[in-house]
Amino acid sequence: MNGKALDSRYFPLILDVLEAGVFTVDPNGSITSFNRAAERITGYSAEAVIGSRCSEVFRTDLCDKVCPLSVSISLRRTARNHEVYIQGHDGRPIPISISTAPLETPDGRLLGGVEVFRDMSQIVDLKRRLEDRYRLADIIGKSPVMQRIFEMLPLVANSNSNILVSGPSGTGKELVARTIHALGPRKRKPFIAVNCAAIPDTLLESELFGYLKGAFTDARKDKPGRIAAAEGGTLFLDEVADLPGVTQVKVLRFLQDRLYEPLGSNRPVKADVRIISATNRELDEMVRRDGFREDLYYRLNVFQIDLPPLSQRKEDIPLLVNHYVKLFRHSTGKDISGVSDEAMAILMSHPFPGNVRELENVIERAFILCQDRQIEPEHLPPSVHRGPREPGNGTIRANTIDVAKVVSIRDALARHGGNRTHAARELGIHRTTLIRLMKKHGIT
Numbered sequence: 001m002n003g004k005a006l007d008s009r010y011f012p013l014i015l016d017v018l019e020a021g022v023f024t025v026d027p028n029g030s031i032t033s034f035n036r037a038a039e040r041i042t043g044y045s046a047e048a049v050i051g052s053r054c055s056e057v058f059r060t061d062l063c064d065k066v067c068p069l070s071v072s073i074s075l076r077r078t079a080r081n082h083e084v085y086i087q088g089h090d091g092r093p094i095p096i097s098i099s100t101a102p103l104e105t106p107d108g109r110l111l112g113g114v115e116v117f118r119d120m121s122q123i124v125d126l127k128r129r130l131e132d133r134y135r136l137a138d139i140i141g142k143s144p145v146m147q148r149i150f151e152m153l154p155l156v157a158n159s160n161s162n163i164l165v166s167g168p169s170g171t172g173k174e175l176v177a178r179t180i181h182a183l184g185p186r187k188r189k190p191f192i193a194v195n196c197a198a199i200p201d202t203l204l205e206s207e208l209f210g211y212l213k214g215a216f217t218d219a220r221k222d223k224p225g226r227i228a229a230a231e232g233g234t235l236f237l238d239e240v241a242d243l244p245g246v247t248q249v250k251v252l253r254f255l256q257d258r259l260y261e262p263l264g265s266n267r268p269v270k271a272d273v274r275i276i277s278a279t280n281r282e283l284d285e286m287v288r289r290d291g292f293r294e295d296l297y298y299r300l301n302v303f304q305i306d307l308p309p310l311s312q313r314k315e316d317i318p319l320l321v322n323h324y325v326k327l328f329r330h331s332t333g334k335d336i337s338g339v340s341d342e343a344m345a346i347l348m349s350h351p352f353p354g355n356v357r358e359l360e361n362v363i364e365r366a367f368i369l370c371q372d373r374q375i376e377p378e379h380l381p382p383s384v385h386r387g388p389r390e391p392g393n394g395t396i397r398a399n400t401i402d403v404a405k406v407v408s409i410r411d412a413l414a415r416h417g418g419n420r421t422h423a424a425r426e427l428g429i430h431r432t433t434l435i436r437l438m439k440k441h442g443i444t
Contacts, residue, residue: 021096021119024103026112027073029053041096041119043089054115058086066335072100073113082373083120083337095120137179139172140323143313149176149305156303157183162255164240164300165278167307170355173278174238176305181234186274189233192226197239205247211263219264227260230273240277240300241286248293255299275300310352310359314412315426317348320356324363325375332367339366339375341429345437346377348427349408350384406441409434413443 015022021038025031031054034046042057049057054069068079078101085093096117103111134142136150156163157180165173174193181191199207210225227235237243243251254260255275259268277300286292310317325338339347343366352358366379377385412423424434438444 019118021117022114023049023054024112024114025054025069025073027110029055029070029073031057032112038117041088041094041117042086060084060086068098069100069113069115072102073110076102076104076110078102082335095124134319137182138175139179140319141313141316142319143308143315145308145313146316149307152305153179154183156180156305158185159303160274161302162274162300163276163302164283164304165276165307166283166304167278167280168309168355169280170357171307171309172356173280173307174236176307177234177236177276177278180276181236181274184234184274186233190230191234191236192230193236193238194226195238197242201244201247204244205250206263208247209250209260209262212265214264216263222262225260225262227254227271227273228269230271232272234274234276237275237277237300239279241279241281241283241292243292243296245293248296252293252296252299255296310355314348314415317359318344318427320359321347321363324360328364328367334367334370335373336367336370336375337373340377341433341437343375343377343380344427344429345408346380346384348412406443409437409441409443 015033015035016037018035018037021041022033022035023031023038024033031049031052034044034049039045044057055067060067068082071077072079078099080099082098082100083095084098085095088094097120098115098117100113100115102113105111134140134147136153139146139150139153141147141150153176163177163180165176167173177193178191181187194207196204206223206225208225208227210223210228211219213219213221237251250260254271257268258272259270261268283292283297283301287294287297321339321344325336328334329336347359347362354361362381362384363375365381366375369379370376408427409423412426413420416422416426420434420438421431424431427434429437
């Protein structure tokens with residue numbers, strides 16, 4: 001199509017009708033133009049910023065690290081969709097998404113650079129509200145089972161009853177206990193945790209109840225126990241199934257009367273302490289085999305909260321991944337925005353025998369290896385890449401990314417009756433990406 005070139009006098013008018021902020025800089029980083037959307041988003045007028053260095057105006061968290069605009073100018077290449085926070089004229093942080101490019105004449109002479117940015121405040125606010133919906137304190141989950149637990153916890157927290165939290169290792173039992181404590185009337189008092197499996201049987205009783213000077217050979221002075229330390233607050237007995245028999249009797253008495261005797265004393269001490277216990281074993285089965293006192297079991301288990309393994313709440317994996325990406329991005333300072341669709345598909349297909357704790361370790365490891373803006377399959381550990389087991393012989397299929405993707409997609413579609421929108425949401429990818437992957441791998 002033939003036609004005249006656009007009159008350059010129209011360029012400022014065109015820039016001013018754009019919804020996106022646009023500004024240009026010279027090769028030294030000094031601002032040379034600033035459109036109206038840029039004024040509206042930042043609160044700065046064009047007159048106030050032209051001639052200033054962009055780092056002095058925007059003060060982003062990348063200015064002191066790797067500035068995308070500086071990289072575009074020096075390497076003469078574009079950069080797209082970096083999410084950063086800038087400081088507005090009034091000092092408030094503003095989330096924006098920026099794209100940058102060098103400005104060159106047709107003969108290759110460098111004039112400077114251009115940055116286009118969009119205000120992400122509404123999107124960030126929407127994400128925050130969605131996260132709040134699927135979050136209670138530090139517990140994250142949108143699966144039906146986790147939503148039911150979210151509904152129960154505030155009610156449980158306001159009671160004074162003993163709670164038993166059960167579930168496989170790594171599911172976050174202590175996190176649930178701390179949340180119950182934080183939501184209840186004892187939140188300003190101590191939360192004291194004791195791992196019953198980590199303390200030798202001979203020492204566990206003195207750790208819980210304390211001792212008086214002279215109670216045994218090395219008792220040179222009085223030492224309060226964990227119950228005394230938790231006065232007015234909560235005592236968390238983790239791995240309570242490992243309580244030795246003699247200690248079970250003394251814990252039972254404390255639960256019945258709220259009285260205990262430190263070692264070396266015959267005078268009962270009264271304590272106001274709430275007990276929350278946790279186990280990854282079947283306590284009721286241990287009771288049937290005489291491995292745990294039945295009366296103590298019923299005292300501990302006034303209300304039971306069962307935490308499911310991560311393999312039974314796959315739809316929570318994308319939420320947890322995003323949570324840990326934010327956590328490690330903040331602690332490491334790395335500009336990693338998330339995981340790729342391929343990496344997410346692998347994570348969704350992994351059974352996670354170590355549950356949430358294993359997922360956290362996987363993302364932490366990926367942050368060590370990843371030098372880009374997105375975690376890719378090669379940043380995940382070999383154990384996560386393994387495909388499903390062959391039926392009958394327990395051997396591992398070919399260690400390929402494609403196998404993991406196909407399995408995770410088929411499983412998600414099966415769980416949602418073939419609904420692609422719901423399956424894509426569970427997998428943490430866009431619906432069009434799911435359709436593309438289905439076509440690529442012949443999934444119907």
